[in-house]
Protein backbone atom coordinates (compact mmCIF):
# COMPACT_ATOMS: atom_id res chain seq x y z
CA UNK A 426 0.00 0.00 0.00
CA UNK A 427 1.24 3.43 -0.96
CA UNK A 428 0.27 7.06 -0.56
CA UNK A 429 -1.93 8.36 -3.38
CA UNK A 430 -1.90 11.80 -4.96
CA UNK A 431 -4.10 14.07 -7.00
CA UNK A 432 -5.47 17.56 -7.62
CA UNK A 433 -8.42 19.24 -5.97
CA UNK A 434 -10.26 20.70 -8.96
CA UNK A 435 -8.82 21.24 -12.42
CA UNK A 436 -5.41 22.87 -12.91
CA UNK A 437 -5.09 26.03 -15.00
CA UNK A 438 -3.04 23.95 -17.47
CA UNK A 439 -6.10 21.73 -18.08
CA UNK A 440 -8.03 24.77 -19.34
CA UNK A 441 -4.98 26.21 -21.14
CA UNK A 442 -4.80 22.98 -23.13
CA UNK A 443 -8.33 23.68 -24.37
CA UNK A 444 -10.34 21.40 -22.11
CA UNK A 445 -13.58 22.70 -20.65
CA UNK A 446 -15.46 19.63 -19.40
CA UNK A 447 -14.93 17.56 -16.26
CA UNK A 448 -15.60 14.57 -18.51
CA UNK A 449 -12.03 15.05 -19.80
CA UNK A 450 -10.56 15.47 -16.31
CA UNK A 451 -10.01 11.83 -15.38
CA UNK A 452 -8.07 10.80 -18.47
CA UNK A 453 -6.03 14.01 -18.11
CA UNK A 454 -5.25 13.34 -14.44
CA UNK A 455 -4.28 9.71 -15.09
CA UNK A 456 -2.02 10.73 -17.97
CA UNK A 457 -0.13 12.85 -15.45
CA UNK A 458 0.48 9.76 -13.33
CA UNK A 459 -1.95 10.72 -10.56
CA UNK A 460 -4.69 8.60 -8.96
CA UNK A 461 -7.02 10.93 -7.04
CA UNK A 462 -9.37 13.81 -7.83
CA UNK A 463 -11.32 15.92 -5.35
CA UNK A 464 -14.53 17.37 -6.71
CA UNK A 465 -15.62 20.58 -5.01
CA UNK A 466 -19.21 21.08 -3.98
CA UNK A 467 -17.87 24.04 -1.98
CA UNK A 468 -20.04 26.73 -3.53
CA UNK A 469 -23.11 24.53 -3.60
CA UNK A 470 -24.34 21.24 -5.01
CA UNK A 471 -25.05 22.12 -8.61
CA UNK A 472 -24.25 18.73 -10.14
CA UNK A 473 -26.98 16.05 -10.29
CA UNK A 474 -26.69 12.34 -9.63
CA UNK A 475 -27.00 11.40 -13.32
CA UNK A 476 -24.05 13.59 -14.35
CA UNK A 477 -22.06 12.38 -11.34
CA UNK A 478 -22.63 8.77 -12.43
CA UNK A 479 -21.26 9.57 -15.89
CA UNK A 480 -18.16 11.21 -14.36
CA UNK A 481 -17.79 8.30 -11.94
CA UNK A 482 -17.79 5.75 -14.77
CA UNK A 483 -15.15 7.79 -16.60
CA UNK A 484 -13.02 8.06 -13.44
CA UNK A 485 -13.26 4.28 -12.90
CA UNK A 486 -12.11 3.71 -16.47
CA UNK A 487 -8.89 5.57 -15.70
CA UNK A 488 -8.42 4.29 -12.15
CA UNK A 489 -9.07 7.69 -10.55
CA UNK A 490 -10.74 7.74 -7.12
CA UNK A 491 -13.04 10.72 -6.58
CA UNK A 492 -13.59 12.38 -3.22
CA UNK A 493 -15.95 15.31 -2.66
CA UNK A 494 -15.59 18.52 -0.68
CA UNK A 495 -18.94 19.42 0.91
CA UNK A 496 -20.30 23.02 0.77
CA UNK A 497 -18.32 25.75 2.56
CA UNK A 498 -21.51 27.15 4.12
CA UNK A 499 -21.89 24.08 6.35
CA UNK A 500 -21.63 25.22 9.98
CA UNK A 501 -22.19 22.81 12.85
CA UNK A 502 -20.95 25.51 15.24
CA UNK A 503 -23.64 28.05 14.34
CA UNK A 504 -25.56 29.64 17.24
CA UNK A 505 -28.58 29.39 14.94
CA UNK A 506 -29.95 25.82 15.44
CA UNK A 507 -31.67 25.93 12.03
CA UNK A 508 -28.34 26.50 10.32
CA UNK A 509 -26.69 23.62 12.15
CA UNK A 510 -29.69 21.45 11.28
CA UNK A 511 -29.45 22.37 7.58
CA UNK A 512 -25.77 21.39 7.63
CA UNK A 513 -26.82 17.76 8.13
CA UNK A 514 -28.90 18.02 4.95
CA UNK A 515 -25.94 19.42 2.99
CA UNK A 516 -23.76 16.50 4.09
CA UNK A 517 -26.49 14.03 3.04
CA UNK A 518 -26.74 15.72 -0.39
CA UNK A 519 -22.95 15.54 -0.71
CA UNK A 520 -23.10 11.82 0.09
CA UNK A 521 -25.65 11.32 -2.64
CA UNK A 522 -23.26 12.81 -5.21
CA UNK A 523 -20.29 10.96 -3.72
CA UNK A 524 -22.21 7.68 -4.07
CA UNK A 525 -23.00 8.46 -7.72
CA UNK A 526 -19.30 9.18 -8.32
CA UNK A 527 -18.47 5.78 -6.82
CA UNK A 528 -16.22 7.52 -4.25
CA UNK A 529 -15.66 6.88 -0.55
CA UNK A 530 -14.57 10.15 1.11
CA UNK A 531 -16.39 13.39 1.88
CA UNK A 532 -14.38 16.30 3.31
CA UNK A 533 -16.05 19.17 5.16
CA UNK A 534 -15.39 22.19 7.36
CA UNK A 535 -16.96 21.79 10.81
CA UNK A 536 -17.80 25.46 11.30
CA UNK A 537 -16.87 28.83 12.74
CA UNK A 538 -17.40 29.78 16.38
CA UNK A 539 -20.07 32.43 16.81
CA UNK A 540 -20.41 34.70 19.81
CA UNK A 541 -20.26 31.84 22.31
CA UNK A 542 -17.04 30.62 23.84
CA UNK A 543 -15.24 27.82 22.12
CA UNK A 544 -15.94 24.99 24.54
CA UNK A 545 -19.67 25.77 24.48
CA UNK A 546 -19.63 25.77 20.68
CA UNK A 547 -17.70 22.50 20.71
CA UNK A 548 -20.23 20.68 22.92
CA UNK A 549 -23.00 21.82 20.56
CA UNK A 550 -21.00 20.47 17.63
CA UNK A 551 -20.70 17.07 19.28
CA UNK A 552 -24.44 17.01 19.87
CA UNK A 553 -25.02 17.85 16.20
CA UNK A 554 -22.53 15.15 15.19
CA UNK A 555 -24.62 12.55 17.01
CA UNK A 556 -27.57 13.58 14.84
CA UNK A 557 -25.38 13.68 11.75
CA UNK A 558 -24.14 10.12 12.36
CA UNK A 559 -27.70 8.94 12.92
CA UNK A 560 -28.81 10.46 9.60
CA UNK A 561 -25.76 8.97 7.86
CA UNK A 562 -26.75 5.52 9.07
CA UNK A 563 -30.49 5.92 8.37
CA UNK A 564 -29.91 7.08 4.78
CA UNK A 565 -27.67 4.11 4.02
CA UNK A 566 -24.36 5.99 3.90
CA UNK A 567 -22.76 4.20 6.84
CA UNK A 568 -19.92 2.84 4.68
CA UNK A 569 -18.86 6.29 3.44
CA UNK A 570 -15.99 8.05 5.16
CA UNK A 571 -16.57 11.51 6.54
CA UNK A 572 -13.48 13.70 6.95
CA UNK A 573 -13.66 16.81 9.16
CA UNK A 574 -10.81 19.15 8.19
CA UNK A 575 -8.16 20.97 10.25
CA UNK A 576 -8.74 24.66 9.50
CA UNK A 577 -6.50 27.67 8.87
CA UNK A 578 -8.31 30.59 10.50
CA UNK A 579 -8.26 30.95 14.28
CA UNK A 580 -12.04 31.51 14.51
CA UNK A 581 -12.72 28.23 12.68
CA UNK A 582 -13.26 25.02 14.61
CA UNK A 583 -10.54 22.63 13.48
CA UNK A 584 -7.35 22.44 15.53
CA UNK A 585 -5.55 19.09 15.44
CA UNK A 586 -6.96 18.33 18.91
CA UNK A 587 -10.54 19.24 17.96
CA UNK A 588 -10.49 17.16 14.78
CA UNK A 589 -8.97 14.16 16.60
CA UNK A 590 -11.66 14.47 19.29
CA UNK A 591 -14.47 14.50 16.70
CA UNK A 592 -12.99 11.55 14.78
CA UNK A 593 -13.32 9.40 17.91
CA UNK A 594 -17.11 9.58 17.58
CA UNK A 595 -17.43 6.98 14.78
CA UNK A 596 -15.34 4.35 13.02
CA UNK A 597 -15.90 6.07 9.65
CA UNK A 598 -14.82 9.54 10.75
CA UNK A 599 -11.26 10.06 9.46
CA UNK A 600 -9.34 13.33 9.75
CA UNK A 601 -8.68 15.56 6.76
CA UNK A 602 -5.33 16.95 7.86
CA UNK A 603 -4.62 20.18 6.00
CA UNK A 604 -0.97 20.90 6.79
CA UNK A 605 -1.09 24.32 5.09
CA UNK A 606 -3.97 25.23 7.42
CA UNK A 607 -2.16 23.91 10.53
CA UNK A 608 0.93 25.87 9.52
CA UNK A 609 -1.16 29.03 8.94
CA UNK A 610 -3.02 28.91 12.25
CA UNK A 611 0.18 28.27 14.21
CA UNK A 612 2.18 31.10 12.62
CA UNK A 613 4.38 28.84 10.49
CA UNK A 614 5.21 26.07 12.99
CA UNK A 615 5.73 23.29 10.43
CA UNK A 616 9.37 23.31 9.34
CA UNK A 617 11.23 20.15 10.32
CA UNK A 618 10.48 16.46 10.12
CA UNK A 619 9.94 16.50 13.91
CA UNK A 620 7.22 19.15 13.52
CA UNK A 621 5.25 16.82 11.22
CA UNK A 622 6.05 13.75 13.29
CA UNK A 623 4.56 15.41 16.39
CA UNK A 624 1.23 15.82 14.59
CA UNK A 625 1.23 12.26 13.30
CA UNK A 626 2.10 10.97 16.81
CA UNK A 627 -0.79 12.94 18.27
CA UNK A 628 -3.17 11.27 15.81
CA UNK A 629 -1.67 7.82 16.45
CA UNK A 630 -2.31 8.35 20.19
CA UNK A 631 -5.79 9.77 19.82
CA UNK A 632 -7.43 7.89 16.93
CA UNK A 633 -5.21 4.85 16.38
CA UNK A 634 -3.17 3.35 13.61
CA UNK A 635 -5.78 2.62 10.93
CA UNK A 636 -7.24 6.12 10.74
CA UNK A 637 -3.86 7.83 11.07
CA UNK A 638 -2.24 5.75 8.34
CA UNK A 639 -5.16 6.28 5.98
CA UNK A 640 -5.86 9.90 6.77
CA UNK A 641 -7.03 12.33 4.12
CA UNK A 642 -4.48 15.10 3.51
CA UNK A 643 -4.65 18.53 1.91
CA UNK A 644 -1.16 19.84 1.26
CA UNK A 645 -0.60 23.33 -0.15
CA UNK A 646 1.43 26.40 0.74
CA UNK A 647 -0.75 29.06 2.33
CA UNK A 648 -0.15 32.73 3.11
CA UNK A 649 -1.05 33.70 6.69
CA UNK A 650 -1.32 36.66 9.06
CA UNK A 651 -2.41 37.38 12.65
CA UNK A 652 -5.75 35.63 12.23
CA UNK A 653 -4.34 32.64 10.38
CA UNK A 654 -4.96 31.66 6.76
CA UNK A 655 -5.07 34.38 4.08
CA UNK A 656 -4.84 32.63 0.71
CA UNK A 657 -3.63 29.52 -1.09
CA UNK A 658 -0.30 29.82 -2.93
CA UNK A 659 1.58 27.45 -5.25
CA UNK A 660 4.74 25.42 -4.59
CA UNK A 661 6.65 28.36 -6.14
CA UNK A 662 6.30 30.16 -2.79
CA UNK A 663 9.45 30.23 -0.64
CA UNK A 664 8.16 32.36 2.24
CA UNK A 665 5.14 30.77 3.94
CA UNK A 666 5.40 27.03 3.42
CA UNK A 667 5.05 24.36 4.56
CA UNK A 668 7.58 22.41 2.48
CA UNK A 669 6.53 18.91 1.44
CA UNK A 670 9.93 17.18 1.81
CA UNK A 671 9.95 16.79 5.62
CA UNK A 672 6.42 15.38 5.55
CA UNK A 673 7.37 12.96 2.75
CA UNK A 674 10.06 11.54 5.05
CA UNK A 675 7.50 11.14 7.82
CA UNK A 676 5.10 9.33 5.46
CA UNK A 677 7.75 6.80 4.48
CA UNK A 678 9.18 6.34 8.00
CA UNK A 679 5.73 5.65 9.47
CA UNK A 680 4.48 3.60 6.51
CA UNK A 681 1.56 5.99 6.05
CA UNK A 682 -0.80 5.51 3.10
CA UNK A 683 -2.69 8.82 3.04
CA UNK A 684 -4.76 10.28 0.22
CA UNK A 685 -2.97 13.55 -0.57
CA UNK A 686 -4.71 16.32 -2.50
CA UNK A 687 -3.12 19.52 -3.73
CA UNK A 688 -5.18 22.68 -3.35
CA UNK A 689 -2.55 24.95 -4.93
CA UNK A 690 -3.81 28.08 -6.66
CA UNK A 691 -3.91 26.89 -10.29
CA UNK A 692 -1.11 24.30 -10.22
CA UNK A 693 -2.88 21.51 -8.33
CA UNK A 694 -1.96 18.70 -10.74
CA UNK A 695 1.62 19.93 -11.15
CA UNK A 696 2.16 20.22 -7.40
CA UNK A 697 0.47 16.88 -6.73
CA UNK A 698 2.87 15.28 -9.20
CA UNK A 699 5.79 17.08 -7.55
CA UNK A 700 4.75 15.56 -4.20
CA UNK A 701 4.41 12.10 -5.73
CA UNK A 702 7.87 12.39 -7.29
CA UNK A 703 9.47 13.43 -3.98
CA UNK A 704 7.68 10.58 -2.17
CA UNK A 705 8.76 8.00 -4.76
CA UNK A 706 12.39 9.18 -4.53
CA UNK A 707 12.40 8.68 -0.77
CA UNK A 708 10.75 5.25 -1.14
CA UNK A 709 13.50 4.21 -3.55
CA UNK A 710 16.25 5.22 -1.10
CA UNK A 711 14.67 3.20 1.66
Ligand SMILES: [Zn+2]
Nearest residue numbers: 494533534574
Ligand atom coordinates in the same frame (compact mmCIF):
# COMPACT_ATOMS: atom_id res chain seq x y z
ZN1 LIG B 1 -11.41 22.39 2.89
